Amino acid sequence: MSELLTELLVNALTLGSLYVLVALGYVLVYSVLRIFHLVHGDVVVLGGMLGIGVLHLLGVGGPRGAPAWLALGVATLVAGVAGAVVSWGIEVGVYRRIRTRSRLTPLLAALGLSLVLENLLLLATSKDPIPFPVAAIPQGYVEIAGVRFLHVSMVIVGAAILLLGGVAAFIRGTRLGTAMLAVAQDAEAALLIGVPVRRVTAAGFLMAGALAGAAGVLFGMYIGSLTWFIGSGFGIRGFSAALIGGLSSIVGAGLGGYVLAVGEIFGVGLRLGPFQLDPSWRDAIAFLLVVVVLIFRPEGLLGGRAYTWQVRN
Amino acid sequence: MRSHGRVSGVVLIGILAVLVGMLPGPAWSQAPTLKIGLQGVFSGELAAYGDRQKGGVLFALSKAGEIKVGGQPVKIELVYADDQGSGEKGPIAAQQLVDARVNVVIGPGFSGPTASAMPIFRQAKIPAVSPFTSANNLAIIGGGWYFRVSQRNDCQGEVLAEIALGLGGKKVVIVDDNEAYGSDISKSVAKNLQAAGVQVVGQYHGALGMTDWSPIVQRIRQDSPEVVVYNGYHAEAGRLIQQARDRGVTAKFLGSDGILDPGIFKVAPAEKLTDVSAIRTIPPAFVEGTASSEYKRFQAEYPPFAKAQKLSITDADQYSAGAYDATNLLIDAVRRAQSTDGQAMADALRSTSYVGMTGPFQFEANGERKGCRISYFRLVGSEFKASAKPGQ
Numbered sequence: 001m002s003e004l005l006t007e008l009l010v011n012a013l014t015l016g017s018l019y020v021l022v023a024l025g026y027v028l029v030y031s032v033l034r035i036f037h038l039v040h041g042d043v044v045v046l047g048g049m050l051g052i053g054v055l056h057l058l059g060v061g062g063p064r065g066a067p068a069w070l071a072l073g074v075a076t077l078v079a080g081v082a083g084a085v086v087s088w089g090i091e092v093g094v095y096r097r098i099r100t101r102s103r104l105t106p107l108l109a110a111l112g113l114s115l116v117l118e119n120l121l122l123l124a125t126s127k128d129p130i131p132f133p134v135a136a137i138p139q140g141y142v143e144i145a146g147v148r149f150l151h152v153s154m155v156i157v158g159a160a161i162l163l164l165g166g167v168a169a170f171i172r173g174t175r176l177g178t179a180m181l182a183v184a185q186d187a188e189a190a191l192l193i194g195v196p197v198r199r200v201t202a203a204g205f206l207m208a209g210a211l212a213g214a215a216g217v218l219f220g221m222y223i224g225s226l227t228w229f230i231g232s233g234f235g236i237r238g239f240s241a242a243l244i245g246g247l248s249s250i251v252g253a254g255l256g257g258y259v260l261a262v263g264e265i266f267g268v269g270l271r272l273g274p275f276q277l278d279p280s281w282r283d284a285i286a287f288l289l290v291v292v293v294l295i296f297r298p299e300g301l302l303g304g305r306a307y308t309w310q311v312r313n
Numbered sequence: 314m315r316s317h318g319r320v321s322g323v324v325l326i327g328i329l330a331v332l333v334g335m336l337p338g339p340a341w342s343q344a345p346t347l348k349i350g351l352q353g354v355f356s357g358e359l360a361a362y363g364d365r366q367k368g369g370v371l372f373a374l375s376k377a378g379e380i381k382v383g384g385q386p387v388k389i390e391l392v393y394a395d396d397q398g399s400g401e402k403g404p405i406a407a408q409q410l411v412d413a414r415v416n417v418v419i420g421p422g423f424s425g426p427t428a429s430a431m432p433i434f435r436q437a438k439i440p441a442v443s444p445f446t447s448a449n450n451l452a453i454i455g456g457g458w459y460f461r462v463s464q465r466n467d468c469q470g471e472v473l474a475e476i477a478l479g480l481g482g483k484k485v486v487i488v489d490d491n492e493a494y495g496s497d498i499s500k501s502v503a504k505n506l507q508a509a510g511v512q513v514v515g516q517y518h519g520a521l522g523m524t525d526w527s528p529i530v531q532r533i534r535q536d537s538p539e540v541v542v543y544n545g546y547h548a549e550a551g552r553l554i555q556q557a558r559d560r561g562v563t564a565k566f567l568g569s570d571g572i573l574d575p576g577i578f579k580v581a582p583a584e585k586l587t588d589v590s591a592i593r594t595i596p597p598a599f600v601e602g603t604a605s606s607e608y609k610r611f612q613a614e615y616p617p618f619a620k621a622q623k624l625s626i627t628d629a630d631q632y633s634a635g636a637y638d639a640t641n642l643l644i645d646a647v648r649r650a651q652s653t654d655g656q657a658m659a660d661a662l663r664s665t666s667y668v669g670m671t672g673p674f675q676f677e678a679n680g681e682r683k684g685c686r687i688s689y690f691r692l693v694g695s696e697f698k699a700s701a702k703p704g705q
Contacts, residue, residue, distance in 0.1 A: 004531075004535070007531065007534075008531065011527045011528075011531065014527075015525065015527070122356070128361075128576070128579050128625070129548060129576075129579050129580050130579075131578075131579055131580065131581070131582065134582045134584065134585070141561075148560060148561055150559060150560065152559070222525070223524040223525060223552060223556075224551075224552060224555045224556070224580065224581055224582075224585075225551075225552070225579065225580045225581070227548075229357065229522075230522070230524060233522070233524070264528075265527070265528060268528045269528055269531050269532075278517060278518055279517050279518065279519065279528040279529045279532065280491050280517075280518035280519065280520060282528060283520070
């Protein structure tokens with residue numbers, strides 16, 4: 001039983017790490033602009049596909065190709081930069097022009113952009129799934145007490161912790177990060193005291209996009225291939241994680257991602273006597289979790305608390 | 314007075330024109346038109362099936378020669394309707410075809426949308442010749458207007474159970490994509506395995522488009538079966554098998570005809586797809602190496618044709634062959650019925666006796682294809698190789 005629990009926990013940690021990276025993007029954007037950036041999941045797929053392209057360009061696995069760890073690092077970096085540029089472009093080209101209109105306008109724009117990006121990916125990939133080069137996926141596992149810790153899972157969890165830590169350090173330790181917290185609390189007051197709100201907003205989008213791009217590479221590595229339409233699925237999971245943790249809380253995004261993954265994996269993985277749910281219940285469990293959290297804590301588990309960092313510090 | 318005379322003349326000409334229009338079969342009347350509706354998956358991850366459907370139809374039409382009704386050459390028009398393989402979108406696509414006044418449908422491509430579209434075709438009295446649907450209940454839902462080119466899921470389930478047994482399966486896990494096609498076959502496999510005394514230790518459902526199969530892989534590891542039977546399509550099967558191999562599952566994987574698709578290598582690398590086999594709903598005598606001369610000609614001529622049509626997939630496989638057969642069955646029916654009327658074509662289809670690329674055709678009164686013909690393939694490297702069924 002403990003073997004099963006540990007294995008489920010490892011699966012949940014891996015999946016949760018991916019959800020966290022996407023959820024964090026939603027939170028960063030919502031914090032600075034108060035909009036639901038529903039195109040975020042498609043930026044994840046775009047980043048992942050570009051990352052796969054870079055891996056091919058570097059000839060990973062070939063006789064003269066770059067070492068896998070180096071190629072992966074470069075691919076993640078390129079995907080991150082591409083994600084950041086696309087997200088920033090969306091902010092400047094679309095959201096900035098409509099942010100003062102009704103709250104429904106940016107939401108509809110985000111939905112429209114999601115369809116546009118999905119269709120561009122469809123045209124670029126001729127409908128086919130894009131396989132992640134096997135040579136770039138860390139193979140093998142470490143077995144401890146009968147439980148397999150896959151190398152790929154360890155890389156994903158490690159990368160997510162690094163990225164999450166980086167974002168937290170940036171927000172807590174830099175002037176721009178502090179300015180982001182100020183804008184998140186009250187954009188108008190921040191503007192009055194001289195915070196460059198426009199620059200701060202751009203920084204939020206750049207960070208969210210960079211995380212999305214990096215998450216795309218990790219997603220591709222985890223599931224083995226990426227297809228043009230799966231962005232909305234990633235997006236919904238990330239958004240659900242952000243709702244569970246609290247849309248205005250960076251720590252909440254982290255918690256929400258892991259809570260969602262634990263709920264999904266343990267919900268269908270645990271056997272209670274003769275009773276065990278079929279794995280097809282996984283989506284229902286995930287969304288039930290969101291509904292339950294929204295009923296009892298509409299602001300999310302940690303909604304509103306992240307910005308107390310500044311006060312505590 | 315002169316003006317009144319002009320009006321009478323115009324009325325007279327009008328009456329004459331109407332009467333001439335009512336005369337039967339005048340030499341200058343319009344050529345009969347056969348409007349064929351193609352309902353299938355023309356976008357999404359499974360759009361390659363739509364391309365095969367389109368390719369098979371276009372290839373058959375290019376080879377059909379002149380089709381005449383009442384001595385007049387028939388003008389053929391194609392109308393496309395995309396249901397994305399989804400049961401919910403089936404009726405919308407079907408209504409588009411009814412509104413376009415098609416005479417006959419080649420499709421739908423998948424069982425889910427066929428089940429939801431057939432009541433609409435039945436009501437509109439439009440026969441649907443379906444190239445690769447396999448759900449058991451479609452002929453019942455179709456009420457005599459659905460004609461199956463492929464094989465029923467029960468037939469696949471029966472053979473898959475036999476093969477699982479031949480592969481040494483004492484404990485078997487059955488997984489599917491929770492769609493009509495996959496779960497239908499799963500039920501049949503489970504029934505046949507249990508009847509043969511094999512222990513079905515787990516039966517799980519994923520979803521179409523599912524990317525993370527870890528909860529199901531977890532269950533398979535717990536169950537430790539000798540054989541896993543997957544019923545569904547290649548994209549999901551590829552991901553499931555890859556993730557299972559990554560997590561140390563060593564069981565043999567056996568799949569329904571939906572997984573036998575070269576697209577599986579785009580989802581998972583060949584080195585992860587070890588110990589994988591699947592079936593095709595084509596009789597063994599028609600698979601490569603032992604095929605008829607017509608089948609060999611189809612194998613040789615179809616790929617360059619599909620390439621010229623810029624289709625995403627150009628293989629002469631059971632899907633393109635199914636669409637080719639569906640079109641030829643329809644042309645044969647039009648020629649015999651000497652009509653493009655829906656009822657006349659449906660009656661002619663019921664009395665079909667024809668040998669196509671996927672074997673001989675005869676239909677039951679309800680449109681069900683007679684017989685059960687299946688061949689077996691193993692994945693060797695990055696190829697599907699026709700093999701003898703294990704245990705035979």
